[in-house]
Amino acid sequence: MNFDEGEDLTLLRDTLRRFLDRELPREEARRLDAAASHRPDLFAKLCELGVTGLTVPEEYGGSGVDILAAIVCIEELARRGTSLAGPYIHCAFYGALNLLENGSDAQKRELLPRLARGELLFAYGLSEPDVGGDLASATVTGRLEDDGATVVINGTKRWCTGARIADYIYTLVRSGPAEDRYRNLSLVLVPARAAGITITDIDHTGLRYSATTDVIFDEVRVPAANVVGGREKWHHGWPMLAGRSLDIEKLEITAVALGIAAIAVDDAWQYAQERRQFGRRICGHQAIRHLLVEARTRLAACRHMLYHAAWLATQGRDCSVESSMAKWFVAEHAVGIVLACQRVLGAYGCARDFDMERYVRDITCMPIVGGSSHMQLNNIANRLGLPAK
Ligand SMILES: Cc1cc2nc3c(=O)[nH]c(=O)nc-3n(C[C@H](O)[C@H](O)[C@H](O)COP(=O)(O)OP(=O)(O)OC[C@H]3O[C@@H](n4cnc5c(N)ncnc54)[C@H](O)[C@@H]3O)c2cc1C
Structure with missing residues (x-):
């Protein structure tokens, strides 16, 4: 049994502490929290340290998956509030780790290199006004059009944190009868600025690295290639989520x-x-x-x-x-x-x-x-x- 932290992790902690002292003084962290706002320039500087590569294999442009190091990174960032820890999670975890685990080959090839560089943020569209812990009762619908090429999404997601700063909303949709619960759920990568999406802020007390929001989908059309895992994973969202x-x-x-x-x-x-x-x-x-x-x-x-x-x-x-x-x-x-x-x-x-x-x-x-x-x-x-x- 060995409780020593490896030298690489200690070095990572030191690097991040110096970075935060230099780039994100406490006063600025307070200001960002008060405004519930995100500084993309600061996040880009953080990414220059290579930390968003910690959840991406080398073949996709990352430094190899090292969960322990990525967790150390979050702990250190969170010491200065959530203004960088939040976006880091939206990139390295909501984005990269989910795609690595569940994405199709095409999705991995296209998106993982950009996630490794910190160029993309994902938001989670899971909760709904009447759906909290019981996610299998999701009611936002996804309808595959007859030609199988397009998914059409309708309904409201709630508490979708970072929808305004995200590139994609990782959206849980009901793709079949509600009685089926765990079957007939699908996950779809919805571009956050797709036509038919309306985002409204929810004023909230904590974790204010960005607004948390309601996202209303009104006949939002997305290519079926955006089904997480590819078209063949339609109706297979639950095992990917859980x-x-x-x-x-x-x-x-x-x-x-x-x-x-x-x-x-x-x-x-x-x-x-x-x-x-x-x-x-x-x-x-x-x-x-x-x-x-x-x-x-x-x-x-x-x-x-x-x-x-x-x-x-x-x-x-x-x-x-x-x-x-x-x-x-x-x-x-x-x-x-x-x-x-x-x-x-x-x-x-x-x-x-x-x-x-x-x-x-x-x-x-x-x-x-x-x-x-x-x-x-x-x-x-x-x-x-x-x-x-
Ligand atoms: C700041 C903030 C950011 C968030 N960001 C996101 C986000 O980005 N994306 C997203 O999808 N969601 C997000 N959420 C929503 C969050 O994931 C939900 O709050 C969480 O899943 C719980 O759902 P709920 O609050 O509706 O509680 P409910 O599920 O309604 O539960 C209410 C209470 O009942 C308890 N309870 C419910 N069912 C059971 C049970 N079976 N056994 C025992 N106790 C039970 C719960 O523990 C809780 O105490 C965010 C929430 C907050 C506050």
Whole structure:
């Protein structure tokens, strides 16, 4: 057993920390969050470091798939908020890893090299107004025209984060009778600016690297070649959605939670040594000392959970139980960690000029997004064969 982080990962962390200090000062991260806006120029600079190649094989222009390194990258980016971590995920995970796992040869040849260079962003069009965790009940329809060459899409996707900055919406459509649930679902790559698409923003509290939106599809026509996996994968969307890519998906949002919790602990640790009350630094008051070391201890446990699952994924091993365990454990504990850190800052933890209030807004989304905590517990119980009746 070896818990040492490889030199390559330490180098990656150092490179990213220097990059963020230089290119994305805390004030700018705060400004971007307030405006829920994306800086394509900054993302392009990040891509020059080669990090979007970490989820693309060399034959498609990447540096070879290294899930562990990509997860380290997300953790480091998330320490400076979600303004770069978000788009990175939309490119390297929503885009590259999904296509690598599920795309047709033609889709891989055309899109993976561009994803490796960071030139494309994908948004997820999965949730709907009445469809949350139960994605198999999706109602947005996809109709294959008689000549088999065109898919026509109708309906509304909700919470489609980044639709305004994305090139493609990775859209789950009902391609047959609703009773069939898991059968007759398909995934389609819909160009985000296709005719018939209307995007409206949803004002929201956390993960504000871009607007999250409603996307309304009104007779949106897409070539059947855009069915994920190719025309022959029509009606085969569910196994692609619930397969290995979903396991890795859980790790990516978990890495965001870890990065936010880690920087919250660092900020609180520092603040407690500077703030004086009752004649001493507040880190000298036992209540604050205990809050801080409990937070650090829980953070260490979160890190082990995430990196064990990411290590399994990197080895190409089954990690469906471990990734659900990590998603549940880290999301739940990260909320507790960040709220404890906010308390260390007292009133300043609520001030807009301090990052802590953003950490709180971001972290409270974590047990909800990327498969809610309850859904992770259901997955774990089912995967471990615990009888439900
Ligand atoms: C900031 C943000 C960004 C998002 N971005 C995207 C995006 O880009 N693309 C996208 O498709 N979606 C996105 N979502 C939606 C997100 O994926 C959903 O919120 C999530 O899937 C849960 O769905 P829901 O909120 O509708 O909750 P529901 O599914 O309605 O669940 C409500 C509550 O009931 C619980 N529950 C439901 N079913 C069960 C069950 N069987 N057992 C136990 N408990 C259950 C849930 O855990 C939850 O606590 C985003 C959400 C947010 C907040």
